[in-house]
Amino acid sequence: MWTQCRAALLLFRRFEILIFIQQLGSALFDTALQMVVKDRCANATDAGTPNLSTEDSRQKAMSNFYMTYNLILKLAPILPALLLARIGDRGWRRVPIIVPLTGYLLSRLTLLMLVVFHWPLEAMFAGAAFYGVFGGFCSYWAGVMTLASLMSTPEDRSKVMMRVELIYGLGAILGSLVSGHLFLLYTPNLGQGTILLIVSTVMFVLCLIHATVLLQVKEVGKVSEEPEGDTLVSHISDELPLVPDDVAPPKWNIVNLVLLFTAAILYDVAVGGAMEILVSFVMKEPLNWDATQVGYGNTAGHAIFFTSFLGVMVMRRWFSDASLILIGMVSFASGIYFMSFVTATYMFYLARSLTLFGLIPLPTIRSLLSQQVQGNSYGINLTFLQLALKFAGSAYIPAYTKIYQGTLDWFPGFVFTLSSIIAVLGMIPISIVGCRTAQKRHYERIQED
Template identity: 25%
Template sequence: MHRILVSSVPDCRTGGEMGCVTVIEPVVGLHAFAMFMTYPLLQQYVYRRLWEQLSGSPFPVSVNQSHCSNNYTNLSIHQAVQRETSHFLIQTELCFLFPSLVSSLFLVSYSDSHGRKVAMVPPLVGSLLFTLTCFIVSKYSLSLSYLLGAAFFAGFFGGTSTLIGGCFSYVADCCGQDLAENSKREKTVRMARLDMVLGVLSGFGSLCTGFYIQATGFSWPFLSASILHLLNLMYVLGILKEPQGLSVQNLTPNQSSSSHRAVAESPQLATSQVMTRRFHGVYLLFAASTRRRNAVLLLILSAFVFYKVSKLGAMSIFLLYELNPPLCWSEVLIGYGSALNTLIYLSSFAGVSLLSRWLPDAHITLLGLLSVATGFFMATFAKTTLLMFLVRLPLLLSIMPAPVMRSMMSKLVLSSEQGAVFACMAFMEMLSMGVAFPVFSSIYAATISWFSGFTFLLAAGLSLIPVLLIGVMLWLRLDMKEEESKILTSEDDSEDSTGSEIPH
């Protein structure tokens, strides 16, 4: 049985498997480029379709539709279209959110015992089906309700957060649990590199959308995104290699033989047990652990949630704030702002790469959180174009907390628990998105008449909560090095006991 398990792991040296590449960055980059080319496409397509339905006339592409203009002949139609578009996009988000919350926990946790591709392939299939549906709907002018069904199935297959969780688990497996400073730094830097690739390719995808629409319309960009997802799927299935020894580490010969007997005796029972175990693994991540490790994990996870809510919520308001008075930005200025937002990912990656040489992870996280709070506080009072551009300066390190907190949690768990911990983070990230966007949009609409910068002030305040949580962790001296040494000792004992049971 041990020979069977070893042979199931791809080995480039034997040439028996196609998958011989461990470079995960192309998976994240292609997916980010395709999806962030799709999001603005979908918003603009829905807006134009609803304009045609409500006004009974073609969309006036040649008319200047600045939010600061009061020269509209049918201002009520514009307001109605904006309202209906907002409602439809919220329905789409909810159709995607609820199934994806469950599937993300299952798929990323399930990858602990069945390979990381389990958490990568379904989201890519779901994204491919979603963009193909968008292409068909736009090509043949079908009902927009098909997009709601496509969003539900895309969420059922996991969505972007599930794919990202699987990719971060993949990086954690490749870096291992070595306590050497170089190995720990490598894990933090490589996770920061994944976030950098995600942000930069997302920015490029968003910037390309406008030019593509002007040149070809909506159908071809949707089809191009589908082709990118298909190429990504082919890369994962045919070229990407599973982390070496994953199945051997997580399933001993005795466990494997007993599980095979259970399947043979009662297939239906085994299936239900497998489903239960996957969610039970997330539960055991905290239930079967020490109080000290649980305290550290919960503090970091809570800090991650507040960081995501504050950052996602405030960044979702940036475009509306720049379009409305007193800034009244044009498309050119918005493009420059988007380019600077992409630069933030590059500067944050450079910050993690350099600071990780001298500072521990917790201090790098605190520095990034202070960058977030300072930038949003400055945006609260930005009333001129120059000041709004300068807001990006204190935000240059604002992406650092996400990959560093992922790395901190990864270092605290066993190799067999990497999927479970990233499943929790994927679940909380999607939940944060589901809360941040509607809540901040509602608050912005309610406060724009008396204090348009209130949402940024709120985000700055929320970003101080994770500063407090990380500070509590340091104040209580919940030393991560002690927990990491216990993890390494547990890994070594497990390997020794497994090796002694294997017949030679």
Template identity: 25%
Template structure:
């Protein structure tokens, strides 16, 4: 429980001291240093909710827009083909070409964001250990808003889809969504103890799922009713609202250093120190510490690579034969996928009562593997939603891995750690997009769902390491 004001024994000796304490006091939830119950809230969750809402709203719409623009350029109109849902009819070569080009453009856009974000995110994350977390929550949202402006200009003027890449590069220069994740998870580490950190990280990831679910439902119905432009205006407004909320309402969780510089190699050195330090005075303990840190990072890399890589294929898989889903069904499918964030939080909370965190991660991986196997053979709407239902615990592994990594570094290294984790996520996006977007068109001729089957096989590796 939070201590009420009358229980505090330390009193400020002057107005200046009072002002400085209010400015720099750590706003940890239920921290004994707080002077008001009103501060025992989770302001970072609202920022992440808004940012994820905009991302989940635009991601499926961007893929569908690429599909429609490429189809228009090639003269393909698969939505009116009566044989689309008939699996016995050979796939249309023109449809295959549309699928291939859409997958490749998804890859190029992801590569653009990765190439810039790989340099920017480590700077922002490590810099936040010195300058504070709030700038890392504000700047990337402004960059995402600028990306939405570019997308709107492309849609209004019907410019070539290559300009989507320009918007992605501008977003990457501000850190992109990965910088927001790094700032929010570092904020959680600042304001939680070791015992409650796993569940708090899971709560944060549940915010991702809830906002993604709402955005997916709204986006699918809205796109069918009014097209692409109006939903992207909401994307722009949501990113601006997130930046404004972080500026007005989020208090600092670290003591800011006004002299901290952003453009310096010191931040990259801090990240290297996180993974090269022993964490123990003994040589044997130091080797064990580094081994655990690298192994957990490897597990995180594989799990998130599968998440990112398979996620980009769902819309393509559902748009084409034999499913041929429309915008509404695609929205429901994306909502079902994001609903697993909430069910994973509930499952993690229940399983923590009788299982250790490592076993919780294994159960989550098992749920993901089974769901991916079903996706690989799904040729009906019912079977596709069965796969979504079986993945109801697929997000239970990532909060456990984030929590374990966070517990292995000191309080002053949380920003550097989660910046490196964000870089790993960027690398996951690159590898996942490159692998699965290249594999999908290459395997259409013998097994349409082979990338999902491969993803399930890959997950056995982190399961074996954790086990």
């Protein structure tokens, strides 16, 4: 009985449990926000261009809201994330996770209050600010990936990071499947979406409790003095994988770092820009989705977490990390190009099926990045990557929004074609990294011989 209890405690202290609950709550929130924005923008009119149709006016209002909302999400976390990364690298590994989760909770509470008390939609800008000043996803995900890096060897790191993405995706799939149905639940005292948002908020309360009380953050391979008799803590630490002590820390490889950062930014621009417009695109004719269809559509999008994980598990036997990244970029580029011509729901799912390996590039790039620096720089290095992606977002979000609004009349899917081109451009620096890595391995093999 005692052994079973220790095993259960060990399981619940893993950061994977936190990731699953967090993404489950986020998936519920995403559907709720999407439907609330659609409802509040239903009767929007544009005084500057009175000749716009009602549908185009709604699309312009929705895309303008998401542009401002996403810009706040991207820019507000910059300074807090840097501070939290430094704190985390000094040994306080929980801080870059707990603080952002507090911001998540406040943001979810803001939308709940907006629905309950009928606040204006602009109140969500305050929710985005709460999310950002507490570090946001930038700090939270860098903190999670730092834990994953510390608890894995360089050889297995890409596999471990993809496993993290898989768990993240499973939470998103489950949340998206039920979100549309939960949104439709209401009582005379609680309007549509209230129950969904209450459940989402409870999820983030559980995340905070887990991160504060249960989360295992002991650095792997670092021996710490523990009180005698603390057999439970000793047992837990013994169960964790250890990084060999004889592995020398790598020197910083500046050229590879620059190339990897460039590829990550280009790919993030392609994916982020397309996904930002997609939430508005599926709300317009001829798709015009309701809450249930939004949930199912989000599920299809999150399914790539599962297919990408399987792809890495199978293909890593024959392909290098650089090759896996290229496969993922080709997958996304082809799928998002097909999305340009979607006019029916079944075509949307066909386009999504082509992006089945689209999640492989970024976590694999993070894995390669962590192999270019020393272990005590994992946190700040991964945070710098997230910040670079945030700065890129401040440019592509308004650019994609204006391009979409300008092409609504003649080719609404033009932004998806643009994303496909940018994704292909991102393959160039990765190809160079692959060649450099292959040459280095060949040189080391000759020296050994």
